[in-house]
Structure formats: C-alpha cells, structure tokens
Amino acid sequence: MREASEIEGEWQLVWLHMGNLSSRPEPVAVPEAPLPTMLLIKGGRYTMYCGTRAITDLPCRINRDKNPKEIDLLPSGDSSWPAAWSKDDIAGIYQVEGDKLTIHFGRNRPRNLAKKPEVVSGLYGYRRAASSGG
Numbered sequence: 001m002r003e004a005s006e007i008e009g010e011w012q013l014v015w016l017h018m019g020n021l022s023s024r025p026e027p028v029a030v031p032e033a034p035l036p037t038m039l040l041i042k043g044g045r046y047t048m049y050c051g052t053r054a055i056t057d058l059p060c061r062i063n064r065d066k067n068p069k070e071i072d073l074l075p076s077g078d079s080s081w082p083a084a085w086s087k088d089d090i091a092g093i094y095q096v097e098g099d100k101l102t103i104h105f106g107r108n109r110p111r112n113l114a115k116k117p118e119v120v121s122g123l124y125g126y127r128r129a130a131s132s133g134g
Contacts, residue, residue, distance in 0.1 A: 006064075006096045007041055007062060007064075007069075007071070007094060007096055007101065008041050008042050009040075009041065009042070009128060009129070010038060010039070010040050010128070010129035010131055011038065011039040011040075011041070011101050011126035011127065011128055011129060012037070012038055012039075012126060012127050012128075012129050013037040013038070013039065013124060013125070013126055014125045014126060014127050015124075015125040016122065016123065016124050016125070017122070017123040018121075018122045018123075037049065037050055038129060039126060041060065041062075044059055044060060044061075045057060045058070045059060045060060046058050046059075046060040046071075046073055058073045058074060058075055059073075059074040060072060060073050060074060061074060066093075068093040068094070068095060068112070068113070069093060069094050069095065070091070070092065070093055070094070070109070071092045071093070071094045071103060072089050072090065072091055072092060073089065073090040073092070073105070074089050075088075075089070075090065076088070076089060090105050091105065091106060091107075091108065091109035091110075092104055092105040092106070092109070092110065093109065093110050093111075093112075093113065095113055099127055099128040100125065100126070100127060100128075101125075101126040101127075101128070102123070102124070102125055102126075103123075103124045103126070104121060104122070104123045104124075105121060105122050105124075106121035106122075107121065
C-alpha cells in the first residue's frame, strides 16, 4: 500500500467542473472562505468536509495499478448514504502531481482527466492541505 499513500491525506478543493450543472467551458474556482471544502482520503474512506462538517463519508477503493489510476466510491457499502440516492458505485480516475490532485468521477468510468467533462460527471482539482504534511 506504499503508493496508495500518495493520494491519502487532506486536500483542499481549489476548482471544479460539473458536466451536468455547468454550461461554462472552464472549471470554476472555489473560494477559500468562509467554509473551505476539504477532502480526507484515509483508511479506505473518502470524507468531504464543508468547514468542520462531514458532508460525504463513503468507503472507497483505490487501484493504483491501472493507467490512469482508479478511485471508486462505494455508497452501496455504507448505510449513511441517503436512501433516495443511487447505490451504484461511483467510478473515477485520479492523478497526483506534487501537491495537486485531480479526480474525475462519472456515471461510467472516465477515460481521461480532460478539462471538459462529459454530461454526467465531475472533475475536481485539489491542493494538498498544509496540515497533511505531504
């Protein structure tokens, strides 16, 4: 699990591009205040925080042997996921470059980290949080 540690840690959301919500051709910057959006990937969990409140906390599976590397969220394995939402696994790919993390999730597994995501997908850019230690 040595290489998995590259994605593990605390990340601050810097930009996002939602293919199903945004008509903008470019990613949207995320303001740092008043409530920074943080992501913690640790111990097989994917936890998203808005301020200090966890807004998503799901089991995740990381496959660093694929190219591109894969990350899947597993809502079917978590009873806290709202019953009205799909329990289908959420397929994603990721890339870590220094202190930057890019994740692309989609209904079907995305094939690349293109800046213009498909209609039903989300592309997220993070910066490693200073408290994460890198």
